[in-house]
Amino acid sequence: MSITYLEAIREAQARALAEDDRVFIYGQDVGAFGGAFKATKNLAREFPGRVIDSPISEDAMLGLAVGAAIGGMRPIIEVQFADFSTVGFNQMVNQAGTHYWRTGMPCPITLRLPCGGTSGSGPFHSQSMEAIYAHYPGLVVMTPATVADAYHMLLDAVKIDDPVVFCEHKLLYYHLKGDLGSGDRLAVGKARIARVGRDLSIVTYGAMVHEATKAAEELAGEGIEAEVVDLRTVKPLDTDCIIASVARTGRLLCVGEAYPWGGVTAEVVARVAGEGFNFLDAPPMRLNAKDTPVPYHPDLWAVHRPSARSIADSARRLVQM
Amino acid sequence: MSITYLEAIREAQARALAEDDRVFIYGQDVGAFGGAFKATKNLAREFPGRVIDSPISEDAMLGLAVGAAIGGMRPIIEVQFADFSTVGFNQMVNQAGTHYWRTGMPCPITLRLPCGGTSGSGPFHSQSMEAIYAHYPGLVVMTPATVADAYHMLLDAVKIDDPVVFCEHKLLYYHLKGDLGSGDRLAVGKARIARVGRDLSIVTYGAMVHEATKAAEELAGEGIEAEVVDLRTVKPLDTDCIIASVARTGRLLCVGEAYPWGGVTAEVVARVAGEGFNFLDAPPMRLNAKDTPVPYHPDLWAVHRPSARSIADSARRLVQM
């Protein structure tokens, strides 16, 4: 059965609520309304008292999550747009992220962040926040790219004892369809080879996995076989999988939708350069968004972020190096 | 005349206040008390009405700074410890950082952050925040390592039209002495060769410049000549200077006091790997703090952060590669 990425997120939450009494959902408009994106549609009705509307208080939402998690619950917090998590940031990085290390007591929170750009959303409804959270100790940062991953990784996030920042990409919400997969699932923290190739490794995550795959298909027509690595989780990073891919292809193009300074692409390239230096037949390449806020106008937005076209262009340059 | 790093910060603020009517200082306890670290000692008396105590409201402090900057002033905001800037973070990255790009009107704020670890300060009074701010567009992030830089770069920060995050390292406050230098000053955004060497480039910033220099002296006794690059400003990064150094030495060790995921060392290594690949005779190396909160106990703290010893160890390994 094929469902959307957003439906997968709803279904995962329904299942988590059904299977584990400790799970509850807290966030703005998540109750009867079903959430700004309808990711919690009908859940308040199906699980009375366990899907709770919050005031517009991101700091208190996450502080409450910490207390509830320490108190034996498994809160799922929905922030309406990832961009607004800046005002709840402190509770996540300084309270949730330090708790286990300081006290020995785990703090199992799932923070759901609708992330990433969509056309016409502008500077404050488009941001990718993974780099900010991943920088801090004590947090796991997931960036699912597929319907099956959205579903299973969200269930994983709720199950593991550590706080998880779950970066769901809004561009995939309605457009991406797929099934939930079956059989063997990758373990938490493992990357996935989304497409096998021999000429270069395109390492990426989230919505960019689909741009990279499109680019790879285009390149295939020109005889360039790109391997696409879907990181799935950006902290921890599956360095082994990345380096194994680079060892096969000799070339690395790392792609991210976030701002260019620091972040996932810097971390990946730094690790490959440090630990996989001898596998590199050419300088590693990065492709990020531009170093400005995310633009509103679709024409600007299309150029601000990497796209299948700019990925393919970079790949062509890389294989010629 | 030799003064401390902290005195240099005080003197720079005194001069900025004296030279430019638009400058004022706002922060907790900065007035009559002179600030938690005494960085504004006597300034309230010398500049009546222009050194203003704020309530404990980091968000409103930075919001006010934005409004004042747009209104023609040059606010200097002191946050008591960098760690607490998490709760003012949103105003800095989403308001100050986006303002020029969105509206064409610059937003000249200087945000003074007492950063970095000191013995016995623990997880919430020791953090290095440069990576978090540098990730965002629209901000300049300075990390002065010397007395002269603390002085002149703070004056630069106040003068330039863009918002600046000024990361002053607390460990240097009282212990580091020096003079204010004279004659030619490096331009904003330029790195500095703190020590010339031939065998490897140690690229670093802030308090780690001094650990790196100590390490370099130790290594010199063993015949290893390390070049030390003091980044001074981590956004923008002086890639040319870094790569020129690596071109001379063939080896890169990048050292930072912040958490290991992402951040300055990742960005530097990624750039050198990407743009200076052919200059590298060995894999680039990174040395960061460990991936836990900053520990309270001095014995833990000493191991958590890079030190002259661990830098020297890494350098030895690197030159043998």
Place this chain on the structure above:
Amino acid sequence: MAFVEAEPTIELLSVKALRFMLVSRVLDDKFASLYRMGKIHGGVFLSRGQEALSVASALSLQPGDLYAPLIRDTAGRLAFGESLLDPIRTYLGSALGPMRGRDGNVHWGHPRLGMYAMISHLGAMISVVSGGLLAHRLQGRRSTVGLSSVGDGATSTGAFHEALNQAAVEQLPLVLVVANNCYAYSTPNNRQFACKSLVDRAVGYGVKGVEFDGTDLETCLRELGSAAARARSGQGPQLMIANLLRLCGHGEHDDASYVDPNLKTSQVGRDCLEVAIRKLVDSKTVTAEDVALWKSRAIDDVERAVAQGQREPGPDPYREDWSALSTEALVERNWPQ
């Protein structure tokens, strides 16, 4: 601020206000229709039911004052002095608009003219206005007033609290207008706060608080006029709570089916535009024909401005400088793209 005292002046002011309200409503209708036709990038957020409050906010201000409008302040922005083209260009992403296609929908402003360009984070603009007021104070310009507009939902943010407290400590001439439209998106007041009225917050900040009917134009003009006058005369921050109802969805994608039908038929559910027209016609201040004429002019103006906006070019990504810093020497252009 004589106008709030003498009867004739409030009538003139009401007429002026009404005309902005009419334009704002016509513009809203146009945006709604453009949205339905798929001609707008992203969401559309309307001001329906809030025009009286919004216009009165702006009209309480004088040249040189500061204004931080929010999501439902089309009327106020126009009354503050901006061109009809500004919202249109912003929504349409015109390169000639105040945001040059970089930012959109409700996120425009003219900071050089004292009208801030809001960011989305609720509550974040209040302290910005305080900063502007402090700047004026430090510059010796003591008669400035600053007005910041927020919704009931925004009162739950830490930013709201910090800013109001800060303004109270500094005794800044800040008028903080809360449009209590009963909902924050789908969240009703009783899930947002537990006090009887938001005006009960005033005493806790040591500021003057006033609660009033946001559906009645004259009340809005009087109350905000008085508040601005108090602020201007050194009486510190003014917390102004206006009760009304959002007569539309949160955005045009939202059918607002969650709104309590009883609210729609209660005092807060009145359409401030209809109320204003009825009152001004009843009092013979204006005639129904006047109103019809103004409305048809507004329709013409809006149509013409939209047509112009639609002809204007969007931004050209290849001519953008892609630089978030004004200091050219600090812009890094060497990231591989």
Place this chain on the structure above:
Amino acid sequence: MAFVEAEPTIELLSVKALRFMLVSRVLDDKFASLYRMGKIHGGVFLSRGQEALSVASALSLQPGDLYAPLIRDTAGRLAFGESLLDPIRTYLGSALGPMRGRDGNVHWGHPRLGMYAMISHLGAMISVVSGGLLAHRLQGRRSTVGLSSVGDGATSTGAFHEALNQAAVEQLPLVLVVANNCYAYSTPNNRQFACKSLVDRAVGYGVKGVEFDGTDLETCLRELGSAAARARSGQGPQLMIANLLRLCGHGEHDDASYVDPNLKTSQVGRDCLEVAIRKLVDSKTVTAEDVALWKSRAIDDVERAVAQGQREPGPDPYREDWSALSTEALVERNWPQ
């Protein structure tokens, strides 16, 4: 909560409280002296003048309740049931302490026992207590009370506001105790807020508010006992404002020369410990000899505990697992070091 009503019981409770206050004060003196001798890593932050409020806070709680002490709550922490060794081990960085040398000075706790380990960011613990209370509610444990302790300065944080409003909306059994000790570091109340009293904030959240004399033990016991009882019986959050004065520097590095001398000689400047002793001796509840004996026992206990703490090993960096995640499979060990 019979004890707050019957005379004999409040006397017993006062005696119990006094003994914790004595221990806390002796411990403070010891920490001050260790600090002066350079035997403590980092800062030292004392509770002098706040012991009555702190101990009364903890004694208002029952087993299973939740407690978020703050910087000046040594007395309350002891009364909540922890060992004297805990603060000592934490300050000395003992590997056997609750924080294992990882965190220090005032940052310790026992979250498994319902006593949270504060972070430094002011105001941040309040919503954590609310989360604990919500957890209990969802688990069907409805009789829990949670108490969170803050200072006057912390009331200016967004976190304070969001948390109190949230607790009010959820009608959580939260007792929020504000120790208004007239200063936040060097900042006096008039630079922190502009309301007459912080208790004026209560109505704006729709919660019960009480202001009382934080220098009088019996008052503290009665007021906090009643507040906890109200919270437990479903009356929602309780905002408790206690007036007192910090009888020490912000930390031991601070000579507090900025403190207004008039405050020192006013009611808030009274030393709650002296007041309590005098009252209890005057009322013949205890004798001066009792007090002397308890104090000398406290000195012995503190000396013994400090001696033990000093003998204990600090953490061994080479045996640390350096892992901030509890899920071993997710810990990255491959960063070059």
